[in-house]
Amino acid sequence: MRGKPVPLGFVFRSRAKEEKTPAAAKAPVNFSKQPRDPQAPKGRPTPKRSEAQAQRRSVAQTPTNRKDAAKRQREERRAAMERQRQALAGGDERYLPARDKGPVRRFARDFVDSRFNIAEFFLPMAVVILVLSMVRVASLQNIALLLWLVVIILIVLDSILSAVRLRKRLAARFPDQNKRGAVAYALMRSLQMRRLRLPKPQVKRGERP
Template sequence: MRVKRLPLGFVFRSRAKEEKAATAGSPTDSSQPRDPQAPKGRPTPKRSQAQSQRRSVAHTPTTRKEAAKRQREDRRSALERQRQALASGDERYLPARDKGPVRKFARNFVDSRFNIAEYFLPMAVFILVLSVIQVPSLQNIALLLWLVVIVLIVLDSIVSAVRLKKALRERFGDENKRGAIAYALMRSLQMRRLRLPKPQVKRGERP
């Protein structure tokens, strides 16, 4: 029996027609409905992506006035967080001068002690009242009290600085402690109820 051979061109044409028909029958990305907002040649974005993109576009300032307004709002919210942190002691939003374990230890060291310097303001008011009275003896007492108060504050500050320096060296070793002593002394000059950040330890409690 003799087998009939087909022409080579006929075989290739038939195979090409079959592949074309299979491609036309299978679903592709081009058959899916395209979002009219999606760029040509790109797939339709997911709903979550489209919502996030629209949200970012909506919140992006388009004019200089809107940008300035956004900056004022961000600055106002940052100041509000900072104010709350000063009242609660939250380290995340404290000003740079109050941040860090070294500054926190210095604050607790001052707040745990009785400091003569914190009573400087009421004593100064009392001495000024005495000095205003036109009585020589009272004016002499006022002058003497000025000297006594200043000497006591200086001595108390020196003792506090020496003890704090030793405590910082024992607690933090070679860690950067620059400015901690001056920071603590400035805090000791403030009345306890007016200190910011608010005291987190009681008097006599270990820092």
């Protein structure tokens, strides 16, 4: 008995499925590929969870209007000033003002703080001389005038001597660094009383810097 003829379309479809099935079975499965974040731009990999959370926090903290931006700037400025105040009191160079930063300026401060400077006693002596000059006694007024001259001469001589010594020490200690303004910086510091100096002295008197 002759069987029914098989349609040609069915034969070709069966062969096509048999050829595709082994290829699909042999294809490696990539389990490491992560599903793309729908919010991530096309063509870029999906960010990690920690990176995405950090990005969302930064976006959430970004001020949305001018008032919030000004408030945030004031808070940042206040925090920076507080860090600078603590640095001036404790000597932390990370937050010092630009004029006080660097090993050259630190050495200049230590040089001044390690010795007695006549200029640092200028204010107390100036008060005494001013009181004497206000007394209506000719001899006391003459003494006050003479003291003014003596104090000024001593301060000038001591400042010149300190500048020469400091310049030599800086040249020997920091031959390849910029030392511009360091001597003037030290002389200005020497005019201040020790307890009022900022940054606070980090060396004792007589201690070699």
